[in-house]
């Protein structure tokens with residue numbers, strides 16, 4: 001690595017003095033205008049990580065569900081999973097180094113992580129549709145090239161697609177072809193076959209209305225749609241021609257407001273769903289015949305998938321061990337249902353796909369979903385091989401169930417100052433500031449079947465308050481009371497929260 005060239009180029013992507021950023025829940029996120037230096041430096045870091053792992057590394061430029069003015073960057077590790085925690089620390093050190101320290105920090109990381117600087121490096125890059133994304137991904141490329149790495153820029157891509165590309169490249173194409181076409185083919189083939197096997201007689205084609213959050217999902221689903229000539233008919237809404245990214249639409253809006261997005265026409269019993277800004281979340285919803293809105297969020301998706309998988313396993317007579325992983329945001333009744341009715345063990349981790357993914361890897365079949373719609377199903381290599389073997393050996397009905405499981409495996413893309421509040425117990429209890437947890441406990445006692453917790457967001461400059469109770473009114477009122485407690489005890493600024 002030519003350290004002098006790096007220093008020279010780094011000055012062209014100068015860090016605003018005094019700006020400190022953390023590698024948060026899903027990488028760095030803040031206003032786009034503060035991110036040029038971070039992008040350049042993440043290009044440098046991706047090269048080091050690639051040299052160290054002797055594998056392709058991914059860099060995704062996106063701020064996902066955040067407002068259009070924000071942007072962000074996350075690194076994708078060799079198997080398509082999130083960056084390893086020790087490298088998150090390196091990322092934070094490098095992003096916050098003052099200009100004169102960049103060389104030293106790079107050498108420190110190389111030494112600590114035993115990076116062989118002579119090794120080749122290869123990085124793949126994707127970006128969402130934000131106006132700032134193209135320029136910022138160019139800064140990533142500057143960082144890669146000046147440190148001697150090679151790259152492939154996929155341009156506009158969804159986050160799951162970038163994870164897929166990284167995994168394909170590191171398995172030399174065994175998982176699939178590292179192209180968008182390869183992605184569409186793999187997933188649509190599994191889906192079309194699965195629906196053929198699962199359809200009850202009479203069903204011909206499913207129809208689905210998709211709110212694309214005015215983001216990248218619209219472009220990519222428009223391409224993918226053509227691969228579903230059978231099995232699925234898709235109508236796209238909020239495709240970005242008029243509306244603003246994530247504004248009054250998208251998965252985060254639907255989940256947090258518990259209502260349909262703007263810009264979609266819904267008839268009773270029509271299947272509808274929403275993506276977020278980088279199309280790695282999905283929530284489903286519909287109106288029933290009486291006009292009531294029903295949301296199928298990550299908790300319900302996990303429950304539906306668990307029951308479907310359990311049925312199939314029962315059919316083939318296999319007892320692979322299934323586990324479900326949730327976060328503190330999971331509705332208490334979904335956890336009770338999974339544990340008590342479905343008899344599936346449920347585990348709780350901190351917010352962030354990386355935490356859930358890690359835990360889910362402990363099972364033959366690990367199902368993980370955040371309530372907000374992030375999630376997937378992981379099959380261990382042993383489970384995968386067993387299912388494949390059974391689908392070849394078993395007779396008729398049993399073989400059909402095993403074949404369905406095989407398609408399911410292919411369908412899931414398996415890959416992976418608010419700080420005064422600190423938390424413990426998978427973020428369900430506040431440790432600081434003093435008195436806050438006690439105040440929350442006292443408020444929770446006032447409501448039936450209630451639960452509440454607070455935590456600093458790792459993607460936005462806000463504190464998140466979660467509340468549940470036996471009625472919407474009680475949940476709203478508990479949420480308000482908890483917000484007031486946060487405001488008073490954690491040094492809120494401006495006006496006290498309004499109901």
Ligand code: G16
Nearest residue numbers: 025026064065352353457458459460
């Ligand atoms: C990211 C993470 C998710 C997390 C969400 C909110 O989602 O990938 O795991 O649930 O942020 O995190 P926080 O509550 O810390 O702000 P996305 O869709 O924005 O990438």
